[in-house]
Amino acid sequence: MENKRLQLVQSFIGKPFSGSPSPFAKWLSGTVISVDENSVEFEFTVRKEMTNPIGMLHGGVTSSMIDDCIGVNFMILGLENFYPTINLSVDFFNSASENDTVLVRTELIKLGRTVINFNAVVINQNSRKLVAKASSNLVISSIKIPD
Amino acid sequence: MENKRLQLVQSFIGKPFSGSPSPFAKWLSGTVISVDENSVEFEFTVRKEMTNPIGMLHGGVTSSMIDDCIGVNFMILGLENFYPTINLSVDFFNSASENDTVLVRTELIKLGRTVINFNAVVINQNSRKLVAKASSNLVISSIKIPD
Amino acid sequence: MENKRLQLVQSFIGKPFSGSPSPFAKWLSGTVISVDENSVEFEFTVRKEMTNPIGMLHGGVTSSMIDDCIGVNFMILGLENFYPTINLSVDFFNSASENDTVLVRTELIKLGRTVINFNAVVINQNSRKLVAKASSNLVISSIKIPD
Amino acid sequence: MENKRLQLVQSFIGKPFSGSPSPFAKWLSGTVISVDENSVEFEFTVRKEMTNPIGMLHGGVTSSMIDDCIGVNFMILGLENFYPTINLSVDFFNSASENDTVLVRTELIKLGRTVINFNAVVINQNSRKLVAKASSNLVISSIKIPD
Numbered sequence: 001m002e003n004k005r006l007q008l009v010q011s012f013i014g015k016p017f018s019g020s021p022s023p024f025a026k027w028l029s030g031t032v033i034s035v036d037e038n039s040v041e042f043e044f045t046v047r048k049e050m051t052n053p054i055g056m057l058h059g060g061v062t063s064s065m066i067d068d069c070i071g072v073n074f075m076i077l078g079l080e081n082f083y084p085t086i087n088l089s090v091d092f093f094n095s096a097s098e099n100d101t102v103l104v105r106t107e108l109i110k111l112g113r114t115v116i117n118f119n120a121v122v123i124n125q126n127s128r129k130l131v132a133k134a135s136s137n138l139v140i141s142s143i144k145i146p147d
Numbered sequence: 148m149e150n151k152r153l154q155l156v157q158s159f160i161g162k163p164f165s166g167s168p169s170p171f172a173k174w175l176s177g178t179v180i181s182v183d184e185n186s187v188e189f190e191f192t193v194r195k196e197m198t199n200p201i202g203m204l205h206g207g208v209t210s211s212m213i214d215d216c217i218g219v220n221f222m223i224l225g226l227e228n229f230y231p232t233i234n235l236s237v238d239f240f241n242s243a244s245e246n247d248t249v250l251v252r253t254e255l256i257k258l259g260r261t262v263i264n265f266n267a268v269v270i271n272q273n274s275r276k277l278v279a280k281a282s283s284n285l286v287i288s289s290i291k292i293p294d
Numbered sequence: 295m296e297n298k299r300l301q302l303v304q305s306f307i308g309k310p311f312s313g314s315p316s317p318f319a320k321w322l323s324g325t326v327i328s329v330d331e332n333s334v335e336f337e338f339t340v341r342k343e344m345t346n347p348i349g350m351l352h353g354g355v356t357s358s359m360i361d362d363c364i365g366v367n368f369m370i371l372g373l374e375n376f377y378p379t380i381n382l383s384v385d386f387f388n389s390a391s392e393n394d395t396v397l398v399r400t401e402l403i404k405l406g407r408t409v410i411n412f413n414a415v416v417i418n419q420n421s422r423k424l425v426a427k428a429s430s431n432l433v434i435s436s437i438k439i440p441d
Numbered sequence: 442m443e444n445k446r447l448q449l450v451q452s453f454i455g456k457p458f459s460g461s462p463s464p465f466a467k468w469l470s471g472t473v474i475s476v477d478e479n480s481v482e483f484e485f486t487v488r489k490e491m492t493n494p495i496g497m498l499h500g501g502v503t504s505s506m507i508d509d510c511i512g513v514n515f516m517i518l519g520l521e522n523f524y525p526t527i528n529l530s531v532d533f534f535n536s537a538s539e540n541d542t543v544l545v546r547t548e549l550i551k552l553g554r555t556v557i558n559f560n561a562v563v564i565n566q567n568s569r570k571l572v573a574k575a576s577s578n579l580v581i582s583s584i585k586i587p588d
Contacts, residue, residue: 021200024208052218053168054290059218059232060211061171067207071199085206086409086431087381089236089530091558091576093551109574110534114408115380115433117532119574133550133560135532135576137380139409139433143201233556233578234528236383238411238429240404256427257387261555262527262580264385266427280403280413282385282429284527286556286580315494318502346512347462348584353526354508355465358501365493365500379500383530437495 004147006076009035017042017072025068028061030104038108040073043125046100057096057131065104066090066120066134073106073118074138075145082145083116083138094129101125114140151294153223156182164189164219172215175208177251185255187220190272193247204243204278212251213237213267213281220253220265221285222292229292230263230285241276248272261287298441300370303329311336311366319362322355324398332402334367337419340394351390351425359398360384360414360428367400367412368432369439376439377410377432388423395419408434445588447517450476458483458513466509469502471545479549481514484566487541498537498572506545507531507561507575514547514559515579516586523586524557524579535570542566555581 008019012032020026030042044065052058067088074083096102103123110117116138122131155166159179167173177189191212199205214235221230243249250270257264263285269278302313306326314320324336338359346352361382368377390396397417404411410432416425449460453473461467471483485506493499508529515524537543544564551558557579563572 022205023196023198024205025199027196028207049170049174051170052172053222054229058169058171058211058215059235060175060207060214063210063214063235063237064205064207067210068205071206075200082201085239086433087236087238087383087429088206088210089234089381089383089576090210091234091550091578092232093553093558109532110571112534114435117534130551133576135381135530135574137431137532139380141408233580234530234576236429236528236530238403238431240406240411256385257424259387261582264387277404280429282383282427282528284385284578286527288555316499317490317492318499319493321490322501343464343468345464346466347516348523352463352465352505352509353512353529354469354501354505357504357508357529357531358499361499361501361504369494376495379533381530381532382500382504383528384504385528386526 003076003078005078009072009076028065028068033103035076037077039106040069041103041105042069043101043103046096046098046102048098051098055098057102059092062092062122062132063088063090066122066132069104069106070118070120070136073108074116077111080144082141082143084141086137086139088134088136090132090134092132094124094127094131096124096131102131150223150225152225156219156223175212175215180250182223184224186253187216188250188252189216190248190250193243193245193249195245198245202245204249206239209269209279210235210237213269213279216251216253217265217267217283220255221263227291229288229290231288233284233286235281235283237279237281239279241271241274241278243271243278249278297370297372299372303366303370322359322362327397329370331371333400334363335397335399336363337395337397340390340392340396342392345392349392351396353386356416356426357382357384360416360426363398363400364412364414364430367402368410374438376435376437378435380431380433382428382430384426384428386426388418388421388425390418390425396425444517444519446519450513450517469506469509474544476517478518480547481510482544482546483510484542484544487537487539487543489539492539496539498543500533503533503563503573504529504531507563507573510545510547511559511561511577514549515557518552521585523582523584525582527578527580529575529577531573531575533573535565535568535572537565537572543572
């Protein structure tokens with residue numbers, strides 16, 4: 001079966017994912033680095049409006065990048081139903097400054113009929129340090145994903 | 148001892164917290180509802196740029212609102228040192244649509260010398276439903292907070 | 295509809311829950327303090343075999359008490375299907391020593407068709423301090439609970 | 442510098458860790474499979490008293506095995522001070538039955554002066570399936586570890 005959603009994201013490799021149907025994803029403005037069903041990688045540039053009072057990437061924005069990339073990884077699985085996120089657990093390690101580039105890499109851990117679990121890591125490409133890691137569970141709903 | 152940071156936030160009760168030193172907090176644009184050392188309440192209006200592909204408040208933005216309000220609650224404790232967030236764990240329950248108002252309420256659970264823990268809930272003020280709840284731990288650093 | 299499982303647990307109020315069908319629950323040996331569909335309370339005595347190298351209640355046993363009480367709270371909801379636990383997130387605050395009594399109190403936060411969420415707290419009844427708090431999500435399975 | 446605690450655990454490779462100073466670890470009765478500063482592996486046999494009402498490894502015991510192995514991995518770092526666990530977040534995937542063997546493998550993610558973070562996975566050696574994964578943060582205390 002053709003997986004149009006996977007093909008869509010793949011068509012943006014090396015470019016900002018301007019084809020995202022998510023207004024907030026456009027605000028995050030990630031560039032697609034790699035994408036397959038087991039993992040997606042996006043890079044984000046830390047803009048001033050993403051920072052906290054001490055000029056570092058805001059933990060909420062870090063969490064948002066993770067949550068959004070997990071959402072992309074879910075979408076490209078090609079499933080019929082939405083699986084809303086039921087929890088997101090993030091550990092924070094190192095910071096990122098304005099204009100730094102951070103890479104988010106997701107990893108599909110479990111693809112069950114009812115529950116899907118992802119890990120994710122965020123890496124500061126300038127310092128090469130681990131910014132954060134996360135785990136998230138998604139659970140099936142009755143809502144169909146439109147074509 | 149005078150707590151200038153508490154007084155600053157209190158001076159914005161009923162108004163958007165435009166005095167926030169956090170660029171991302173300004174993007175979230177929360178209105179201060181109540182504030183004391185054990186709890187702060189902020190209301191946020193869901194703007195289109197905060198939504199996901201199905202037009203609902205993006206889970207990353209929900210997490211951001213929580214993380215930012217916990218940051219405010221920490222700041223008004225009047226401590227000398229920064230306590231960076233080391234983890235944030237969020238459970239998601241119900242959605243919020245564009246133009247809905249959501250209330251974030253934090254709760255100080257533990258104020259230790261080394262570790263500070265907060266709970267938070269997010270309530271959709273239109274549907275009266277629980278949108279999310281969270282727990283977060285902050286740990287002392289050697290960085291002093293400037294006056 | 296009669297809720298036999300609720301009645302069973304209620305019949306043990308003030309006594310060790312020796313009627314538990316769970317071998318590990320018998321090892322934990324909790325006393326039923328109160329029980330209704332929104333919350334159960336169990337007390338446990340910290341035995342030496344529950345302690346860590348510094349003579350305190352082992353964090354794993356604390357987590358076990360929480361997980362087990364959440365399991366009881368789930369069971370007394372009277373549902374037809376099992377809802378396996380998909381995640382458990384625990385924050386630890388204060389310790390408990392051998393022979394201390396700890397109280398676990400669960401709280402039903404969301405009772406959805408697919409997902410059930412509980413909070414829990416653990417209180418050291420000797421020191422009156424908060425030992426731990428937790429959140430846990432359970433997700434429906436196709437396995438029926440036998441009568 | 443000699444690391445006596447590491448040497449102690451290494452001396453039990455292939456055997457139950459009967460030299461553990463932790464009464465609850467003795468109850469869990471794990472066999473040391475491998476041990477270095479970045480990771481320890483222990484195997485546990487699922488005994489009947491470790492099971493839940495449907496005869497499967499109790500989620501609390503799974504959490505306990507994880508927490509205990511993380512404790513061992515911490516101890517062999519050879520640090521002077523205790524770092525109490527401040528949170529443990531576990532995702533559950535597949536079950537294990539009585540008499541199954543499960544392997545717990547920890548992974549040191551961050552070794553900071555103030556915060557130490559570990560990941561862990563639990564694998565059912567009979568089914569080769571992932572039983573659980575976890576993340577845990579430990580934070581420095583002023584308590585010295587006796588020699």
